[in-house]
Amino acid sequence: MNIKNRLVLMNFLQFFVWGAWLISLGGYMGQTFGPIEGSSIGLSIGRTYGSMGWASLFMPALLGIIADKYLSAQKVLGLSHVIAGIVIFFATKATNSTEMYWVIFMTSCFYMPTIALNNSVSYAVLNKFEFDVQKTFTPIRVWGTVGFVIAMWITDLTDWKSGTMQFVFASVAMIITGLLSFTLPDVPAENKNNNQTLSSRFGLDSFVLFKQKKMAIFFVFAMLLGAALQITNMFGDTFIRDFGLDPAYKGTFGVEHSVFIISLSQISETLFILTIPFFLKRFGIKQVMLFSMLAWVLRFGLFGIGNPGSGVIFLILSMIVYGMAFDFFNISGSLFVEKETDSKIRSSAQGLFMLMTNGVGAIIGGEFAGRTVGYFTHNNKVQWTNVWFSFALYALIVAILFAIIFKYKHNPKDVVSVSH
Incomplete structure (x- = not known):
């Protein structure tokens, strides 16, 4: 498989694993769980989705530092997907909204940074193989949206949206995505920006x-x-x-x-x-x-x-x-x-x-x-x-x-x- 097709597959899977559960999670929680004590189920769902925002405040910067300075970016991308895949499996064990909140928060801590990491790895690989990044990346990235839609269709048509199979599906897909990430061309850490302050890095x-x-x-x-x-x-x-x-x-x-x-x-x-x-x-x-x-x-x-x-x-x-x-x-x-x-x-x-x-x-x-x-x-x-x-x-x-x-x-x- 040539490098462009490998990046198409990676971008497809990057958002496929998200589409498997992001849209159906709220409906599943509404049908399965009661509210957290002292709040409505609506507020419980809202806060669970809001946990992705909390994860987005700090984790992309942290993993970005690791990819820049300590570990090859494709390895950070792969590890993040594998860990997120393992964590989201525990959504199958959640018995109430509080437990689901923490599962989604921890999953988001490792999944949300992969969106930027996937872009960074794609850019670096395209540059490495001397492609015009601006012209080449957009048609590759479109396959991410295609992946998101197809995952939604699978979750819907199998009715996995109504049960925990959506999380098993997402877990397996995330782990496979992580393993495939390790096979991408090396994007080594360059110890760049060593003179930047911590505030600058964030x-x-x-x-x-x-x-x-x-x-x-x-x-x-x-x-x-x-x-x-x-x-x-x-x-x-x-x-x-x-x-x-x-x-x-x-x-x-x-x-x-x-x-x-x-x-x-x-x-x-x-x-x-x-x-x-x-x-x-x-x-x-x-x-x-x-x-x-x-x-x-x-x-x-x-x-x-x-x-x-x-x-x-x-x-x-x-x-x-x-x-x-x-x-x-x-x-x-x-x-x-x-x-x-x-x-x-x-x-x-x-x-x-x-x-x-x-x-x-x-x-x-x-x-x-x-x-x-x-x-x-x-x-x-x-x-x-x-x-x-x-x-x-x-x-x-x-x-x-x-x-x-x-x-x-x-x-x-x-x-x-x-x-x-």
């Missing part, structure tokens, strides 16, 4: 950007949008499955294959990413990010009026607009950071962007979403329409504030590249 140097009003405003909104990003991961599957309690919807395709329906979101994501160059050139970063925020309003609002029966079209439309909601913020936001920061702290600034969205944003989103679901839960029945309309209102308020507060003048002559 990307804290980029916090100086908060002294710039424009950048401070941007990162705050990155955090607020990061919170929105987590909500449907947590509760989308639970929401659709809950329709099965109503005889009018029991047995419908949407209820029986909720994860399959949600997978349309990831398919939409692969399509919308192709439109970003046009939209950025035509409208500029601020407008594109506003489109993303308004797409989140539609994402949640369409969930609020949709159902797996006569309203299934609204669910499908919600999945379609997800592509715009997700891609237009994450890609354009990353490009904004790339363009507006000094090259000396650019990598740290990108790390700060990810920390605000996938770290702090995920933690806040988990708590906020969990409390909202708990607030609208009465007699163990969730008033989902109120839940989704509340989230839609949140996204609308964020969009209005962003339009008013964030100042950015678009220059149509700017050349924008989204290849990375």
Whole structure:
């Protein structure tokens, strides 16, 4: 197998192992566990997903230091996948929400850093074999989304989503991915950046950007949008499955294959990413990010009026607009950071962007979403329409504030590249 195909396989598996459980976890917890004492099951689910945010605050930097200075990057990647695979197996033994929280937290401590490590290894290997990284990596990375979708389909069509087999499936896939990582060309530790301080290694140097009003405003909104990003991961599957309690919807395709329906979101994501160059050139970063925020309003609002029966079209439309909601913020936001920061702290600034969205944003989103679901839960029945309309209102308020507060003048002559 040539090197490009090996990297395609690695990127496919990198996200395949996540798709096996990420979307179905919330629905499984909702059907299997009661709430943690003193809280609703909704809050328990929200905090469990929020644990990924806590892991994202420190573990990527720690394992990045090891890969940079002490151990070959592909070995760190492999070890991380193997350990994550072993840990997630213990989700099959979890008997309550508290135990599941700690299993997912520990799994995330080793899985979340692999996302950045996989990119780093892919870049290094492509450079080693003298490929044009910008042109070559994007079509390789697309296979990661394909892997995520196919894993979701397998979990759904086998109905592993309803039991612990999803975790066995993920465990085996993670261990296989880890073992395959060891077979990649060597990406040796170079003991680079020895003169950097510990704060620099953790990307804290980029916090100086908060002294710039424009950048401070941007990162705050990155955090607020990061919170929105987590909500449907947590509760989308639970929401659709809950329709099965109503005889009018029991047995419908949407209820029986909720994860399959949600997978349309990831398919939409692969399509919308192709439109970003046009939209950025035509409208500029601020407008594109506003489109993303308004797409989140539609994402949640369409969930609020949709159902797996006569309203299934609204669910499908919600999945379609997800592509715009997700891609237009994450890609354009990353490009904004790339363009507006000094090259000396650019990598740290990108790390700060990810920390605000996938770290702090995920933690806040988990708590906020969990409390909202708990607030609208009465007699163990969730008033989902109120839940989704509340989230839609949140996204609308964020969009209005962003339009008013964030100042950015678009220059149509700017050349924008989204290849990375």
